[in-house]
Every structure is written in C-alpha cells, then in structure tokens.
Amino acid sequence: VLSAVEKLTALLGPARVLTGAEVSEDDWHDESLVAHWHAPDVVALPHSAAEVSAIIAIAREFGLPVTARGSGTGLAGGCVPREGGVLIAFREMSAILEIDVDNQVAVVQPGVSLRQLDEVVARHGLVYPVYPGESSASLGGNVATNAGGMRAVKYGVTRHQVLGLEAVLGTGEVIRTGGKFVKATSGYDLTQLIVGSEGTLAVVTEAILRLYPRQPHAATVLAPFRTVAEIATAVPRIVQSGVAPMILEYIDMMSMAAITAARGLELGIGAAVKEAALAYLVVVLESRDPGRLDEDIEQLGDLITTLGALDVYVLPARAASDLIEARERAFFAAKAAGANEIIDTVVPRAQIPEFLAEVSLIAQDTGSMVIGCGHAGDGNVHLSVFQTDPERLERVLRGVFAAGAALGGAVSGEHGIGTDKRSHFLALEDPAKLALMRRIKTAFDPDGILNPGAVLEPETASMQPSAR
Numbered sequence: 001v002l003s004a005v006e007k008l009t010a011l012l013g014p015a016r017v018l019t020g021a022e023v024s025e026d027d028w029h030d031e032s033l034v035a036h037w038h039a040p041d042v043v044a045l046p047h048s049a050a051e052v053s054a055i056i057a058i059a060r061e062f063g064l065p066v067t068a069r070g071s072g073t074g075l076a077g078g079c080v081p082r083e084g085g086v087l088i089a090f091r092e093m094s095a096i097l098e099i100d101v102d103n104q105v106a107v108v109q110p111g112v113s114l115r116q117l118d119e120v121v122a123r124h125g126l127v128y129p130v131y132p133g134e135s136s137a138s139l140g141g142n143v144a145t146n147a148g149g150m151r152a153v154k155y156g157v158t159r160h161q162v163l164g165l166e167a168v169l170g171t172g173e174v175i176r177t178g179g180k181f182v183k184a185t186s187g188y189d190l191t192q193l194i195v196g197s198e199g200t201l202a203v204v205t206e207a208i209l210r211l212y213p214r215q216p217h218a219a220t221v222l223a224p225f226r227t228v229a230e231i232a233t234a235v236p237r238i239v240q241s242g243v244a245p246m247i248l249e250y251i252d253m254m255s256m257a258a259i260t261a262a263r264g265l266e267l268g269i270g271a272a273v274k275e276a277a278l279a280y281l282v283v284v285l286e287s288r289d290p291g292r293l294d295e296d297i298e299q300l301g302d303l304i305t306t307l308g309a310l311d312v313y314v315l316p317a318r319a320a321s322d323l324i325e326a327r328e329r330a331f332f333a334a335k336a337a338g339a340n341e342i343i344d345t346v347v348p349r350a351q352i353p354e355f356l357a358e359v360s361l362i363a364q365d366t367g368s369m370v371i372g373c374g375h376a377g378d379g380n381v382h383l384s385v386f387q388t389d390p391e392r393l394e395r396v397l398r399g400v401f402a403a404g405a406a407l408g409g410a411v412s413g414e415h416g417i418g419t420d421k422r423s424h425f426l427a428l429e430d431p432a433k434l435a436l437m438r439r440i441k442t443a444f445d446p447d448g449i450l451n452p453g454a455v456l457e458p459e460t461a462s463m464q465p466s467a468r
C-alpha cells in the first residue's frame with residue numbers, strides 16, 4: 001500500500017514534494033507574534049487546480065489536514081500547519097494569466113505577489129488598489145484573508161475587487177465562480193463566501209481581480225495633533241468633505257518615534273510642534289489633474305487646521321514615500337521593540353475616540369503599554385500590546401475585543417482570525433451565526449481537512465496525520 005507521500009510523489013514528481021530536511025523553516029510559520037511554529041509533514045507544490053484537487057483527494061484518503069500557504073506574511077497564524085499534514089504552497093503557481101485592459105481585470109494564479117502584479121498593471125496605466133503593508137504577500141493569501149491595507153478608505157478591501165475565483169473544495173471538486181463583470185444576481189455568492197475564509201472552505205487556484213485607472217498625481221499631507229482623539233474626531237469630517245482621500249491614517253507619538261527612528265526619517269517638524277503633538281494624521285490625496293490636486297490639498301489643509309492640527313506639512317515626494325513605507329513596516333518596528341501581540345480591531349470610524357478611551361483604561365488597569373497607528377478612515381485600529389505576563393496580556397486582549405464589539409465593531413478588520421484570535425472570536429460571536437458558519441464549513445469541506453483549527457474549532461475530534 002502506498003503512503004500519502006508516495007502517492008503525492010507519483011502525482012507531482014519528487015522535486016515538487018518536500019519532506020524532512022527539504023522543508024524550509026519558512027514553511028513552518030507566518031509573521032504572527034504568538035502562533036507556535038509547526039512543521040508540515042509534507043509540502044506539495046502544485047501547478048494547476050487539477051493537481052490541487054488530486055492532492056486533496058490523497059489528503060482525504062489519509063485523513064490529513066491541508067493548509068494552503070501564500071507568502072507567509074499573515075499576522076494571525078493562519079497558514080501555520082499546526083497539525084502537520086500537507087502544506088500546499090503556491091510558489092510555483094505565480095503567473096499573471098491575463099491583463100484584460102478593456103474589461104479592466106487581471107486574472108492571476110494564487111502565488112502572484114502584490115509587487116509583481118503592481119509592476120505589470122502599471123505598464124497598462126492601471127492599478128490593483130489593495131495595498132496591505134507587505135507587498136510580498138500573495139494574491140491567494142490576500143483573497144483568503146480579505147486583505148485591507150491603507151487604500152481601503154477609497155477603494156475598499158480585497159472583497160470589493162474579487163470578481164471571480166477558481167477554487168478547490170474540501171471534496172476535491174473544482175469550481176469557478178463569478179467572472180469578468182461587476183454584477184451578478186444568480187444564486188448564492190460563493191465568491192464572497194470564499195473571500196476571507198482563511199483557507200478553511202476552499203483552496204483558491206485563480207482569481208479575477210478588478211483594476212482601476214492609475215492616478216498620476218498624488219500628495220501626502222502630514223498633520224500633528226495634540227491628541228489621537230482630536231484626529232479621530234477629524235476623520236469623519238475629512239471623509240465627508242469630498243476630497244476622497246486614498247489614505248487616511250493615524251500614528252500615535254510613540255509609534256511615530258519608533259517608525260521614524262527605524263528608518264532614520266527626518267520629516268522637518270519643528271521642536272515645539274513635536275513636543276506638543278501626541279499623534280499624527282497622514283492623508284494621501286491622488287488625482288488625474290495637478291490643478292485639482294492643489295485645490296484638494298488647500299481645502300484639506302484649511303479643514304484640518306480648523307479641526308485642531310498644530311501644523312500642516314505637504315511632504316516632498318521622497319519623504320512622503322519614506323513615511324508611507326515606514327508606516328507599512330510599523331509592524332516590524334513594534335516587533336523589534338518587543339511587542340507581545342498585535343491587534344487589528346475594527347470599529348465604526350466615528351467610534352474610534354470612545355474605543356481608544358476604553359483601550360487606555362484597559363492599559364492602565366493591567367499595567368500594559370498599548371500603542372498604535374491605524375487605518376483611521378476605516379475605523380481599523382492597529383494596537384501593539386507590550387505586556388509580558390500571559391494572564392495580563394489575555395486580559396488586555398479580552399478587554400479590547402469586548403470594547404470593540406460593544407461599539408459595533410469586529411475582532412479583526414483585516415488580519416483575520418487564524419488561530420491566534422479564535423478563542424476571542426468564538427467568545428464574542430453570535431452562537432447562531434457560529435452554528436451557521438459550521439454548517440457552511442461542512443458543506444464545503446465535509447471531512448474538515450481544510451486548515452482545521454483556523455477561524456472555527458476543528459470539527460473532527462483528532463486527526464492522526466501520518467503522511468509517511
């Protein structure tokens with residue numbers, strides 16, 4: 001009788017089936033600060049949906065868990081193969097299959113990175129607008145986590161760009177959903193069920209993504225404020241003003257100090273302003289027309305001055321891109337400073353001040369340092385929690401997630417539940433909805449082999465992976 005590895009090798013050939021020392025440590029983990037690294041029993045490198053289907057058939061036969069992996073930049077422990085089993089890595093399915101300029105869509109394999117797609121669509125004067133902080137992230141991972149990022153305030157998140165998918169279910173069936181169109185009212189929307197399902201419902205093997213005209217002119221406005229609360233109050237006014245910011249971020253004073261120091265960034269802010277500022281607002285505007293952009297900058301400057309900005313800086317292009325890049329890398333600055341956990345709770349944007357007030361109380365109460373920055377325009381607050389005592393850390397997380405939920409928010413705005421946030425998600429979510437999610441999970445993946453332990457608790461009691 002052939003083992004699972006022997007069957008996989010017969011399917012893919014020895015070069016595309018990795019075991020033992022052939023498995024790189026990179027495949028053991030993502031960027032989560034808390035998920036325990038775990039080696040898969042075997043890594044499979046497919047070239048097609050048909051091969052993914054055959055891999056899943058083998059995994060089903062042997063009762064092996066299957067974890068899909070993109071670039072491993074996830075922050076929720078989602079692609080960690082916790083129970084061993086088969087890791088399907090998409091580094092050999094990284095082709096941009098089509099840029100359809102007339103329909104403004106890209107058709108991509110899951111291993112394509114954001115950077116790779118951006119380079120190609122730029123040549124056509126187009127942009128794929130979802131830009132989470134890590135451009136090495138794969139489109140398959142973005143679809144699975146419903147990635148957000150800084151530009152969501154203008155363009156929406158991954159969910160709003162995915163027009164169709166090819167995906168393999170836990171049964172091994174290959175389905176195609178949606179198409180190169182923005183409208184479809186023809187049965188249940190399976191595309192949207194799969195987006196954000198973190199590899200627990202289906203393995204994505206192709207995506208049809210919406211593209212937009214690339215705006216040639218952009219300006220970055222930096223405004224220091226006395227408090228984060230003032231910024232949070234200003235954000236809804238900026239959105240209502242109609243200047244349509246592409247990026248609307250806040251960075252608290254501690255985070256600003258950390259990210260600018262990490263990159264040796266000098267933004268030309270005077271000492272007196274620096275001393276008075278507890279937080280910074282960053283707004284990026286873009287336009288087809290430079291004159292129109294200048295008008296928008298002026299309107300924005302006037303507005304934020306009346307809303308309490310201590311000063312308004314329109315950054316030179318180089319400083320602007322350095323600042324945005326530094327903000328994108330804020331996670332690594334927090335990690336280097338010893339953060340114990342990263343939270344990405346979302347609340348309605350107008351509730352950010354109340355939320356942050358609650359967070360301050362929780363931090364005081366537990367003797368923790370909680371600092372942050374975030375996609376203020378989306379109500380998506382990113383907090384770095386410094387608390388080495390596990391019991392206190394747990395209290396911070398419980399308190400912050402409960403505060404977000406009480407304000408009408410959700411545990412995660414974009415990083416996902418993965419395994420890291422599962423207990424908090426299960427504790428706060430409506431039991432009727434959880435029961436429905438479990439029924440959906442069973443319909444897509446009757447044996448519970450797809451990424452067990454992520455999002456929901458495993459359906460099967462215990463799997464005994466024995467790939468060899």
Ligand SMILES: Cc1cc2nc3c(=O)[nH]c(=O)nc-3n(C[C@H](O)[C@H](O)[C@H](O)COP(=O)(O)OP(=O)(O)OC[C@H]3O[C@@H](n4cnc5c(N)ncnc54)[C@H](O)[C@@H]3O)c2cc1C
Nearest residue numbers: 070071072073074078132133138140141144148199204414
């Ligand atoms: C510095 C930094 C900044 C970041 N900033 C942001 C941000 O602003 N916004 C944001 O949303 N995220 C952000 N992230 C998180 C991360 O980049 C995103 O979650 C991204 O979507 C993960 O993509 P990936 O290819 O690395 O996926 P992985 O980490 O490999 O996997 C993530 C999840 O997707 C599943 N998956 C992967 N590929 C597939 C597939 N083909 N089919 C089915 N399931 C699959 C995995 O099983 C796992 O559950 C940041 C991360 C870092 C390190």
